[in-house]
Amino acid sequence: MIQLENITKSFKKTQVLKNINLTINQGEVVTLIGPSGAGKTTLLRLLNWLEVPDSGRITVGDAHIDASKYSKHDVRRLRGQSSMVFQHYNLFKNKTVLENVTESLVIVSKLNHKEAEEKAVALLKKVGMGDKLHDYPANLSGGQQQRVGIARALAVDPKVMLFDEPTSALDPEWVGEILHLIKQIAAQGMTMILVSHEMRFVRSVASRIIFLENGELVEDSNPKELFENGKSVRTQAFLQKLTYEEE
Amino acid sequence: MGKIFDPVFMIHSFPEVLQALPTTLFIAFMSAVIGLVIAFIVSFIRYANIRILSPLAKVYISFIRGTPDLVQIMLVYYGIPLFLKAINAKFGTAFDVNGVPSIAFAIVALAINAGAYMSETMRSSLLAVDAGQLEACYSVNMTRLQALRRVIVPQAIGIAIPPLSNSLISLIKETSLVFTISIIDIMAQAKIVGSRSFRFFEIYVVVSIIYWVICAIVAFALSKVEVYARRYERKVDK
Ligand SMILES: Nc1ncnc2c1ncn2[C@@H]1O[C@H](COP(=O)(O)OP(=O)(O)OP(=O)(O)O)[C@@H](O)[C@H]1O
Numbered sequence: 001m002i003q004l005e006n007i008t009k010s011f012k013k014t015q016v017l018k019n020i021n022l023t024i025n026q027g028e029v030v031t032l033i034g035p036s037g038a039g040k041t042t043l044l045r046l047l048n049w050l051e052v053p054d055s056g057r058i059t060v061g062d063a064h065i066d067a068s069k070y071s072k073h074d075v076r077r078l079r080g081q082s083s084m085v086f087q088h089y090n091l092f093k094n095k096t097v098l099e100n101v102t103e104s105l106v107i108v109s110k111l112n113h114k115e116a117e118e119k120a121v122a123l124l125k126k127v128g129m130g131d132k133l134h135d136y137p138a139n140l141s142g143g144q145q146q147r148v149g150i151a152r153a154l155a156v157d158p159k160v161m162l163f164d165e166p167t168s169a170l171d172p173e174w175v176g177e178i179l180h181l182i183k184q185i186a187a188q189g190m191t192m193i194l195v196s197h198e199m200r201f202v203r204s205v206a207s208r209i210i211f212l213e214n215g216e217l218v219e220d221s222n223p224k225e226l227f228e229n230g231k232s233v234r235t236q237a238f239l240q241k242l243t244y245e246e247e
Numbered sequence: 248m249g250k251i252f253d254p255v256f257m258i259h260s261f262p263e264v265l266q267a268l269p270t271t272l273f274i275a276f277m278s279a280v281i282g283l284v285i286a287f288i289v290s291f292i293r294y295a296n297i298r299i300l301s302p303l304a305k306v307y308i309s310f311i312r313g314t315p316d317l318v319q320i321m322l323v324y325y326g327i328p329l330f331l332k333a334i335n336a337k338f339g340t341a342f343d344v345n346g347v348p349s350i351a352f353a354i355v356a357l358a359i360n361a362g363a364y365m366s367e368t369m370r371s372s373l374l375a376v377d378a379g380q381l382e383a384c385y386s387v388n389m390t391r392l393q394a395l396r397r398v399i400v401p402q403a404i405g406i407a408i409p410p411l412s413n414s415l416i417s418l419i420k421e422t423s424l425v426f427t428i429s430i431i432d433i434m435a436q437a438k439i440v441g442s443r444s445f446r447f448f449e450i451y452v453v454v455s456i457i458y459w460v461i462c463a464i465v466a467f468a469l470s471k472v473e474v475y476a477r478r479y480e481r482k483v484d485k
């Protein structure tokens with residue numbers, strides 16, 4: 001489903017991702033964890049080509065792209081496979097809740113207005129935003145904005161959904177419901193890559209946890225293994241620190 | 248005679264000065280429209296950093312900023328006829344150099360001037376739109392052009408309107424320079440009426456009131472447009 005081959009990425013002189021190789025199968029819910037600056041966001045953004053790797057190859061669904069040689073067409077094909085839920089929501093500020101979701105349906109998927117609206121309303125109802133269709137993002141709470149962000153990402157029928165710390169900008173009162181929503185989507189079999197430090201949630205939703213540090217994959221295992229036994233010294237240290245912060 | 252300040256004369260000269268108002272408004276309107284078109288194109292050249300054109304645009308903006316408006320009007324007024332003559336000589340065409348009305352020179356000069364300032368406003372407004380907006384467009388697979396048209400430009404317009412409205416008001420005031428190339432705008436008309444009566448002060452009070460009213464109306468109208476363009480932003484209770 002997803003394959004990264006020999007991916008490297010540098011910003012200026014610092015190498016942020018060092019020769020990453022990773023395969024993810026359909027239906028897996030993969031969580032990326034790791035210290036700040038490890039390269040989690042960068043790795044996620046590569047899959048949507050919001051960041052261009054220096055070298056390596058990426059496969060998502062049936063799109064393949066090679067960093068050394070690619071066309072605009074390749075980029076659009078790759079982007080068409082996945083969609084992103086952003087840490088800071090990034091809703092289209094000049095569009096209403098409904099328009100945020102219909103936008104890509106009309107402009108990219110070329111549905112007519114009626115079809116687009118029907119699909120968008122159904123999705124917005126599903127995420128619990130059916131009563132705010134005509135509000136602008138500026139007038140919504142963070143939790144509400146993120147629900148719209150999720151509906152917008154679902155609307156393009158992605159094969160993979162990418163979440164970059166979807167709850168870290170939220171007030172604690174909203175975190176639970178967003179996590180619950182993500183869990184629902186996961187339960188429907190969506191392939192997901194998720195950056196999150198909500199360890200209880202990660203533990204319950206992830207089928208696989210990848211620990212990233214200094215641009216390298218340090219550990220790749222399932223939650224049970226990672227939390228209970230066999231974890232590397234570095235992962236252990238990180239998890240301990242995190243647990244400490246949570247308390 | 249003998250009055251130090253003659254308010255009756257002043258009020259009576261309004262209609263005569265106002266005869267030239269259509270000329271002033273025409274020049275202001277045409278140069279604003281053309282200036283906006285120039286600004287739009289130049290701002291995109293700079294925003295998208297199109298090679299060859301982008302450095303040229305930079306030189307253009309720097310030149311306009313670095314030279315007086317009056318000098319620019321003179322350059323256009325004397326330069327375009329020379330340019331037409333050169334074209335005639337080179338290609339055997341027969342543009343009538345003397346047939347170009349002065350008002351066309353005025354419009355061209357002011358449009359080029361305003362276009363430079365407004366292009367910088369538009370460019371910085373495009374850059375002021377949060378990068379996350381473009382990323383969100385890409386993440387739902389919009390092209391760059393679609394993103395610009397549907398999301399980035401509409402937001403940039405909201406940001407650009409206050410400074411653009413300053414530029415447009417400056418432009419209206421700069422039309423008062425065109426009397427120097429023998430166009431009868433309200434400023435030139437004022438000179439004519441003034442020199443006939445030797446009551447220059449009264450006449451310039453009249454002229455200043457006319458400019459003030461025009462600028463106030465334009466500023467008001469643009470503030471309404473701004474409210475509309477930013478309707479999606481959060482209202483802050485004061
Ligand atoms: N656009 C950029 N320009 C320069 N450096 C960047 C850029 N984006 C990221 N970096 C650097 O790349 C490194 C990895 O960043 P990244 O955002 O991927 O980390 P992260 O694991 O998501 O961290 P966090 O947990 O804090 O979100 C950091 O050192 C960061 O400073």
Ligand SMILES: [Mg+2]
Pocket residue numbers: 040041042
């Ligand atoms: Mg990050």
